[in-house]
Amino acid sequence: MKLDKKGLLIVMSGPSGVGKGTVRKSLFERTDHDMVFSVSMTTRAPRAGEVDGVDYYFVSKEEFEKRIQEGKFLEYAKFIDNYYGTPLDIVQEKLDAGEEVVLEIEVQGAMQVRKKCPDAVFIFIAPPSMKSLYDRLLLRGTESADVIKARYDKACKEVVMADFYDYIVVNDTVENAADKILAIVRAEHAKLARCIDGYNEIIKDRKAK
Amino acid sequence: MKLDKKGLLIVMSGPSGVGKGTVRKSLFERTDHDMVFSVSMTTRAPRAGEVDGVDYYFVSKEEFEKRIQEGKFLEYAKFIDNYYGTPLDIVQEKLDAGEEVVLEIEVQGAMQVRKKCPDAVFIFIAPPSMKSLYDRLLLRGTESADVIKARYDKACKEVVMADFYDYIVVNDTVENAADKILAIVRAEHAKLARCIDGYNEIIKDRKAK
Numbered sequence: 296m297k298l299d300k301k302g303l304l305i306v307m308s309g310p311s312g313v314g315k316g317t318v319r320k321s322l323f324e325r326t327d328h329d330m331v332f333s334v335s336m337t338t339r340a341p342r343a344g345e346v347d348g349v350d351y352y353f354v355s356k357e358e359f360e361k362r363i364q365e366g367k368f369l370e371y372a373k374f375i376d377n378y379y380g381t382p383l384d385i386v387q388e389k390l391d392a393g394e395e396v397v398l399e400i401e402v403q404g405a406m407q408v409r410k411k412c413p414d415a416v417f418i419f420i421a422p423p424s425m426k427s428l429y430d431r432l433l434l435r436g437t438e439s440a441d442v443i444k445a446r447y448d449k450a451c452k453e454v455v456m457a458d459f460y461d462y463i464v465v466n467d468t469v470e471n472a473a474d475k476i477l478a479i480v481r482a483e484h485a486k487l488a489r490c491i492d493g494y495n496e497i498i499k500d501r502k503a504k
Numbered sequence: 505m506k507l508d509k510k511g512l513l514i515v516m517s518g519p520s521g522v523g524k525g526t527v528r529k530s531l532f533e534r535t536d537h538d539m540v541f542s543v544s545m546t547t548r549a550p551r552a553g554e555v556d557g558v559d560y561y562f563v564s565k566e567e568f569e570k571r572i573q574e575g576k577f578l579e580y581a582k583f584i585d586n587y588y589g590t591p592l593d594i595v596q597e598k599l600d601a602g603e604e605v606v607l608e609i610e611v612q613g614a615m616q617v618r619k620k621c622p623d624a625v626f627i628f629i630a631p632p633s634m635k636s637l638y639d640r641l642l643l644r645g646t647e648s649a650d651v652i653k654a655r656y657d658k659a660c661k662e663v664v665m666a667d668f669y670d671y672i673v674v675n676d677t678v679e680n681a682a683d684k685i686l687a688i689v690r691a692e693h694a695k696l697a698r699c700i701d702g703y704n705e706i707i708k709d710r711k712a713k
Contacts (some may be wrong), residue, residue: 296632296676354712413691418694423505425710451710462694463703467505475694482691485627485671494630494672499632503661 299484300495302390304412305330305397308405309420310453311446312432314466318401318420318476321469328477330395333386338364339377345374352382370400370407381408395480402456409459409465418476419460423467428454507702508693511599513621514539514606516685517614517628519662520655521641523675527629527685528608530678536688539604545571548586561591568661579609579616590617604689610663618668625692627685628669632676637663 309315334350338359347353354362359378363367368377371380381398390397398408408415422428432446457463462479466472483489518524532541547568555560563571568587571577574709585599592605596616598605607617616622630636641655665671671688675681 296674298630298672298674320625330550421507421706424706454707454710457703458696458700460696462691463696463699463707464694465505465507471505475690476692478687479694480683480689482671485688487667487669487672490672491667494666497630497633497661497674499573501663 297484298490300393300493301489302394302396303480303483304386304390304408304415305395305476305480306405306408306415306417307397307399307420308402308417308460309466310402310422310456311426311429312435312450313420313422314431314469314472315420316400317469318466318472319397321473324396325473328395328480330397330480331389333381333389333396334396335379336368336380336382337377339379342410346407349429352385369398369411370404372401372404379398383411402453405457406456408502412475416462416479418462418464419457419461420472421454421463421465422455423465425451425454506693507699507706509602509696509702510579511601511603511605511691512692513599513615513617513624513628513687514604514615514685515597515624516608516629517611517626517669518675519611519631519637519659519665521659522607522629522631522645523640523678523681524629526678527675527681528606531606531685534682534686537604539606539689542590542598542605542607544588545577546586546588547590548588563686564580568663569693578607578620579613581610581613583642587661592620611662615665615668625671625688626669627671627673627688629681630663630666630672630674632674634660634663 299300302430307319319332322330334348334352336354336359338354339358341347341353345351359380363371367383369383369386371378371379381400381404386396405417409417428450429447432443432450464472464475516524516528528541532540543557543561545563547563549564550556550562554560565587568589572580576592578590578592578595580587590609595605612625618626620680632700638656641652641659648669673684696699
């Protein structure tokens with residue numbers, strides 16, 4: 296029985312290399328929840344096999360910039376020559392329909408969402424150690440030592456942003472991290488502020504007996 | 505991996521007849537948690553089969569009143585001629601040892617704990633409907649209509665106390681309620697305020713790389 300009928304906006308974020316994508320993937324392979332993943336919008340060209348509305352919403356640069364001016368992004372960023380963002384209207388529609396919407400975004404984006412949606416749940420995915428974070432960045436590819444150092448420096452700056460989140464979930468194993476996220480979502484729905492209205496409905500006929 | 509090394513004090517409460525005891529029993533039949541139950545102290549005589557330190561700590565009236573004066577109760581109440589209370593020192597020892605301590609107490613007692621332990625987690629067990637609460641009070645025994653009415657009136661007053669809790673968990677099924685309590689405990693440990701110290705330990709060597 297659900298006292299809280301509204302959908303939750305769940306913002307999953309964390310430093311580069313922490314494995315946010317892997318945790319998110321594991322979460323969506325499970326069937327014991329009703330969460331949906333928020334598809335990002337981008338101006339970059341679709342790659343082979345990518346489907347519009349599934350992998351990304353693919354739009355033109357003009358359309359993206361028009362949406363920015365209309366305030367239609369929860370968050371957005373420009374990487375090299377392309378924009379990436381979370382469409383506010385689409386997320387809002389899903390929340391209104393009672394869906395749980397998961398965003399998996401960079402820490403800079405999460406800070407933008409914090410300002411627009413203080414009611415969202417902010418989960419920081421943390422590495423079990425700085426060494427493990429460094430090792431993951433090393434394992435990622437065949438980049439030069441300089442590139443890896445730059446990424447690690449970036450991750451070191453992101454790692455201290457945990458302070459601005461509601462929860463810290465250590466990605467020690469992907470299973471553990473996904474379990475904790477599910478527990479957080481369940482617990483958030485049971486929070487007083489989210490369910491007091493539904494509860495007051497239940498008890499309003501108490502004088503009738 | 506646990507960032508939060510301290511034990512949680514979990515206060516389970518709710519109106520008379522809501523089934524707190526059944527939920528607590530179900531919780532302690534499960535093995536997927538480390539919670540321990542806080543044994544109450546009482547001045548009433550042990551019944552056949554009751555074991556000191558397991559069912560209750562049985563003490564004399566003098567000892568109980570001495571402990572009250574020394575501030576050694578998290579909460580206590582007097583019913584008819586007997587005292588019942590939660591010994592503060594024993595709970596504190598368990599929390600310090602990192603144990604999760606569950607109190608299952610009346611709403612009046614929970615309000616006392618709120619004042620002494622603002623850091624505890626307060627869970628209100630709610631009925632799925634007022635009718636179900638009334639029916640449970642009816643089913644309890646062979647009491648007269650007057651006694652049942654008095655109990656229901658008391659429950660109606662307790663039901664509005666949910667406002668003072670952190671979470672509301674509906675006892676629609678005992679399994680669901682126990683599941684939600686476990687989720688709340690997991691989520692509470694992941695809360696920023698509870699795990700930021702442990703997290704700062706992890707990231708303090710970030711300059712070393």
